[in-house]
Amino acid sequence: MSHIKYFQGIPLSVLDLAPITEGSNATQSFKNSVQLAQLTEKLGFNRYWLAEHHNMPGIASSATSVLIGHIAGATKRIRVGAGGIMLPNHATLVIAEQFGTLESLYPGRIDLGLGRAPGSDQATAYALRRTLQRGAEEFPLQVEELEAYFAGSSAARVRAIPGEGLNIPIWLLGSSGFSARLAAQKGLPFSFASHFSPDYTLPALQIYRENFQPSETLGKPYAMLGVNIIAADTDEKAQWLSTSQQQQFLSLARNEPTPLKPPIENMEEIWSPIEKAHIEKNLDSRSTIVGSPETIRRKLEAFIEETKADEVIINSQIFDQKDRLHSYEIVAGMMV
Template sequence: MIHVTSKQFNQIPLSVLDLAPITEGSTAEQSFKNSVELAQHVEKWGFNRFWLAEHHNMPGIASSATSVIIGHIAGATKSIRVGSGGIMLPNHATLVIAEQFGTLETLYPERIDLGLGRAPGSDQATSYALRRTLNMRVDDFPAQVEELQGYFEGGDESRVHAVPGEGLEIPIWLLGSSGFSAQLSAHKGLPFSFASHFAPDYTIPALNLYRDNFKPSRVLQEPYAMLGVNIIAADTDEEAQWLATSQQQQLLSIRSGRPSKLKPPIDNADEVWSAAELAAVDKSLESDATIIGGPDTVKRQLENFIEKTKADEVIVNAQIFDQKARLRSYEIVAEMMD
C-alpha cells in the first residue's frame, strides 16, 4: 500500500513525452516541425517539461538522435525544461553523454533534464549495430550511472574530464518499466519516472519499491515520481476514440514485429483487424494509464489515476495522427488543470 499524502489535482505538474511521430505520407523533417510547434504551445499552456525518447530502427519515430533534437527544441522555446525520456545509456560511451548534455546545459542553463534508461530502444539486430553486446551484467547500468555522475562532479584526481559537463548541475532521472530502476533510483536518491503508459500492471509495485527504499541524497530529500500516461483527448468521447485508433494501429504493428509510420484513424476496426488483434487493442484500453475521451472523461480518469498512484508529476504521451488534433488534445488537458 502507498503511504503518500495526496496533492490537489491541479497542483500536479504536467509534462509532455513526445515520440516525434512520423505520420504515414510524411517525413522526419515534418515531424521535427510538428515537435517544435507542440513544444511552443505546451510551454505557453504551462506544461513543465518536454521530453523526447531514444528509439532506433523505428520508421514511425524520429527522435533517434535524441541529444540533437533536444537542442533543437530548447532553441525554439524559452522556459520549458527539455530533456530525455530517455537516453538508453548502455547504447553509448558514458563520457559522450556527459559531454553532450554538458553542452546542452551550457547552451540552455537550468533547462535540461537527463533521463536514463537501460533498454536498447529497439531490436536485437539494431543493438548489435549500436555496438551493444548481449552479455551485459545487471551491474553494468548502475556502474554507468555512477561513472556519468562522476564526470559531472569532476575532480583534480580524474584523468578524464567532461568538457563541457564537469561541475554542472544537470538533473539525472532514472526511467523504468520494472522494479530495477525503481530500486536503483531509491538507493541513489534520484527522481524516478515510471513508464505506466506501457507497463501499467507494474506501476504500484514499482512505486512501492521506490518510496519504501528511498534514501535522501544531496539532490533530493524526498522521493519524487513522475508517471507516464497515454491521453487522447478531444471535444467528444466519440472523436477521441476515433483518434486513438492511430495509436492502437501503431501498437499492433510493433507487437507484430512490423513497426510502421503512424497511420491515420480508421472508421471501422472490424474491417482492418482480426478478432485476435481487436482483443489485443481492447486489452490496451483497459489500463488506468491510457485515457481516451472528451474533457469530462479525461479529467475524471486522470483524477482517479493521480489519486490511486499519488504521482508527483504526470508526463503525457499523445500519439495522434493529425497535428491540429494533437495540439487540441494537450490544450484540453491544460484547460482542465487550470
C-alpha cells in the same frame, strides 16, 4: 516558476515521440515538435521530453540529444530533456559531454532521463554498440560513471568538458521494478512508463517509495508517471483519433513497425481477438485516457488519486497535428 500550471496540485509535462506520420517525413515531424513545444510552454506545461528509439519508421527522435537542443533553442522556459537516453547504447563519456553541452547552452533547463532498455531490437542494438557484451546488467555502473563525470575531479584522467561541475538532474526511467529499486537506493527521481506498462505501475511505485534513501539530490521520493491522453471535443471523436495509436501498437505486436497511420472507423476489421486483448492490456484505460474534456478530467483525477503521482507526463499519439495540439489545449484548460 510562475509560468507552470497545475492539475490537482501537480505539474503536467509532455512526452513527444516525434511521430513520423504516414505520407510524411522526419523534417515535418521536427517542425510539428517545435510547434507543440512552443504551444505547451505557453500553456504552462512543466517539461518537454523526447525518447530514444531506433529502427522505427514512425519515430524520428533517434538522435535524441540533437533534437533536445533543437527544441530547447526554439523555446524559452520549459525544461527539455530525455525520456530517455538508453544508456547501454552509449559510451557514458559521450552522454556526459552531450548533456554538458546542452546544459551549457540552455542553463537550468535540461533533464537527463536514463533507461536501460535498448530502445530497439537486438540487431539494431549490435549496430549501435558493435557488441552485445555490455548489457542492461551494467546499467548501475554506467549511472555511477555518469554521476562521476558530472561531479568532476581535477585528478581524473578522463574528464567531461563540458559536463563536470554542472547541475544536470538525472532521472531513472523504468517499466518494471529494476530501475525503481535503483532510483530508490540512489535517491534519484523516478519516471515510470505507465503508458505502456500499466500493470507494473503500482508495484514499481511501492518498491521506489518503500526503499527510498534521501540523497543530496532529493530528500523524498518524486515519481513522474507516463499516461496516454487523446482528448477531443467529444468521446466519439477521441475514440476515432485513438485508432492511430492502436494501429501503432498492432504493428509493433506484429513486428512490422510502420509510420503513424491515420484513424480508421473500425479496428475490428484489422486485428484478431488475441491481438485486441494484447493491445488493450498495454493500453489499459487507467493510463490510456481517451475522451471528451469531462472524461479526461474524471479519469486523470482517478489515475492521480490511485497512484499519488508527483507529476504526470503525457504522450498523445495523434495523426493530425491540429488534433494533437487541440488535445493538449483541452488538458491545459483543466490546469490552474
